[in-house]
Amino acid sequence: MSLALAHRASKTSPASLGAWASACLRAELETYPKPGLVSHRDCGAHRDMDASLLRLSATTLEPFFADLAAAGAAHAEMDDLRRIGIAAEKAMLRATGGVNTHRGAIFGLGLLCAAAGLRQRLGLNGRLGDIVTQRWGRAIGAATPNAASNGAVAGRRFRVGGARAEAAAGFPSVYAIALPALRSAHRMAPDDAEAARVQTCLALIAQLDDTNLLHRGGAAGLAFAQDAATGFLAAGGIAAPDWLMRVAAIHADFVTRNLSPGGAADLLAMALFLEPLEA
Numbered sequence: 001m002s003l004a005l006a007h008r009a010s011k012t013s014p015a016s017l018g019a020w021a022s023a024c025l026r027a028e029l030e031t032y033p034k035p036g037l038v039s040h041r042d043c044g045a046h047r048d049m050d051a052s053l054l055r056l057s058a059t060t061l062e063p064f065f066a067d068l069a070a071a072g073a074a075h076a077e078m079d080d081l082r083r084i085g086i087a088a089e090k091a092m093l094r095a096t097g098g099v100n101t102h103r104g105a106i107f108g109l110g111l112l113c114a115a116a117g118l119r120q121r122l123g124l125n126g127r128l129g130d131i132v133t134q135r136w137g138r139a140i141g142a143a144t145p146n147a148a149s150n151g152a153v154a155g156r157r158f159r160v161g162g163a164r165a166e167a168a169a170g171f172p173s174v175y176a177i178a179l180p181a182l183r184s185a186h187r188m189a190p191d192d193a194e195a196a197r198v199q200t201c202l203a204l205i206a207q208l209d210d211t212n213l214l215h216r217g218g219a220a221g222l223a224f225a226q227d228a229a230t231g232f233l234a235a236g237g238i239a240a241p242d243w244l245m246r247v248a249a250i251h252a253d254f255v256t257r258n259l260s261p262g263g264a265a266d267l268l269a270m271a272l273f274l275e276p277l278e279a
Contacts, residue, residue, distance in 0.1 A: 018066025
């Protein structure tokens with residue numbers, strides 16, 4: 001990822017924020033091995049998407065992330081943000097031939113872009129997640145979700161909150177799990193940003209009640225994923241000499257079981273987005 005681009009994003013113009021959000025989606029993709037997830041090396045547990053499709057999707061979404069940042073700076077209501085998000089989703093689906101590559105990221109990263117735009121306009125000092133909660137949290141919580149979506153169905157069945165609850169609460173999993181893991185991983189592997197992203201992804205899988213895992217594997221699939229990730233971290237994570245072999249084996253197990261922690265992937269991208277923006 002470009003340090004210059006991260007620096008421009010820290011200035012929080014809508015265009016730079018849009019470019020940075022898109023870059024973070026590409027960085028999440030360019031991370032291997034992420035158990036069950038698409039990367040530049042393979043398609044993980046997915047049969048309908050690959051790296052080139054995800055790169056196209058990330059590029060397609062860049063102007064919409066910029067629009068969301070501009071809307072946040074203009075004090076937009078949640079309905080206004082939702083209209084931009086719906087337009088982004090339609091553009092994504094047109095570009096990908098109907099494949100849902102980044103719906104969750106449009107929601108989460110889009111809200112963070114809007115919060116960054118608002119923070120800059122008002123000269124605020126608070127965390128972007130807190131701004132999301134304070135400005136749009138009530139509207140997010142009151143919105144009627146897509147009851148037929150895989151995440152919503154899994155959330156109801158297993159009584160977990162999912163992406164909407166995470167956003168309304170200010171993305172606690174990003175701030176409590178992903179960002180600390182990412183910063184710690186950079187200290188563990190200061191010259192290997194990809195390894196730091198792998199470590200962060202495994203930290204999220206270990207603790208997140210990922211509705212994507214619940215949808216694909218039920219409670220047993222989620223427990224398997226969390227146990228595998230916890231074991232990897234307990235054995236030293238990326239500090240262990242055989243870490244790459246071990247996480248590659250976990251990746252293969254996820255693929256065999258058709259498990260894909262899409263929620264962890266979205267939160268990893270959000271952590272990458274926030275890292276240069278949150279002191």
